[in-house]
Amino acid sequence: MNSGRYLKCNGVVIYCRVSSQKQVREGNGLDSQEAKCRTWCRSRNLDVLKIFREEGISGGKKDRPALMDMFSFLEEVSKKNTKCIVLVEDLNRWSRETVNHFILKQAITSLGHSLQSVNMSLDDTDESEFMETVAAGISQLERKKNAKRTKTCMQEHAKMGVWLMNPPTGYKRERINGRIHCVRKEPTASYIQEALEGFANFRFHTQKDVYNYLKMKEIIGYDGKPTKVSLHFVKNMLINERYTGCFAYDRWNIPYQKWAIEEIISRKTYDKIQERLNRKKSCIQVRKYNLNDEEFPLRRWVRCNVCGTPLTASKSTSKSGKKHSYYHCHNKECPMRGKGIRQGVIHEDFEKILNAITPNPKTISLIQALIKDKEQTESENWRNIKKLKEQEIKNKKEEKEKCFELLLKNDNPEVMKMCNEKIAKLEVEIKELTREIEDNNVNTQNLREIGSKVFDFISKPLAVWNIGNHKQRQGVLKLCFSEPISYDRIKKFGTPKLSSIFSIFNNFSGKNHDWRPRRDSNSCCRRERAMS
């Protein structure tokens, strides 16, 4: 074997590459490429300087991580006047793109190194250059053919309802009876479901509300990496039909069909979302002009019992010139459109609801007593812990004093160093303990304040509603209900979905079976008085 040609070089850098993660996992390729390259070096008495392994990266790309590392390495060694051979098992490991092949090769030669392949000898002769060009061209052709094969395979699967592309956020791939399915990936799937259903049923009024909700959750993609939630993400999620498990894929002319994708939302929910999005423009107008109108605090918190659209509101002038305020449904297709409900009537009925969901004083004091009891036990525990911590601080301070004394008496550098280190450590520990005590005091104080405010509100939402300004009234709505309530002009308000805190109180007092306004409620009497 002719090894004279390689005498000028100082060693070999081996570059191996496989393009799919599957090949990496199964150990295909990389090891055998490396072994062949090592044999090549041994037979020519050449040292291997370094090996670069590229895992799961296509040869059509130029910016591959290991390749970049290799170039940094080559730059380093060329500064020391070291000449290397970059060795690949086959030229298709080097590049799958003809143009890139020569660009990358040029980059190596400009650094003073050279490229070699185990399967094909590369030298400066015209014949060799011609063969190299052909090999690079074949490599590119193979890549394109592979890509086409993969696409055809994906299309064939798609026709049978198998989704081989990346699953949407909230899913993972799973093989069931030999077939690939996209199944729910919890808890992300539940968060997405809640967000989508919340938008469909007006729990979230805007896309921003959905965004705020999802932003608080940890959303994990199919690949196990956290997904960044943005408004763009929310927008795409809302129009992603894949969450229903049934859709057409126009890009490949696949008609509407059921896919092997678990349903996260129903078709009905999806349609509601699209309807909301399509009506978005008019909604924005409504928001712009009216949402902060003091006169209609229930706007968009009450919905039409026929079509489910949140009611809007306006004033109209009667023939006598008197102004009247109405809530009404603005859905063009709804039979209730244009049939206004007097503002006063809805407001009065709403007060009855607030009255009905107010926990009775007995329940409140019972829960307050329970919480107080727990608080007392906890504060007792804390007192004991605090005592221990204070004692610990005292001990550490004494220890610190002793170190100071030792430091004054001693001039041995070893001992002095030890004392100084010990003092610094003790100071950190004392600070930490003091901070723990202070933090706990502040937290307990804050919790008590928040707790008393919450109780204050829960015991009288109706009072807050009656005397509050517009912002406070919106606060009442948000704190009491988890979504808008439907309203029927005869049957009045439907069963409201209470916020979690009110649900707890109402369950506690057994009110959940009898939430409806009682005839004898105060506001009712007031209305009757007013009418008489």
Ligand SMILES: [Zn+2]
């Ligand atoms: Zn309607």
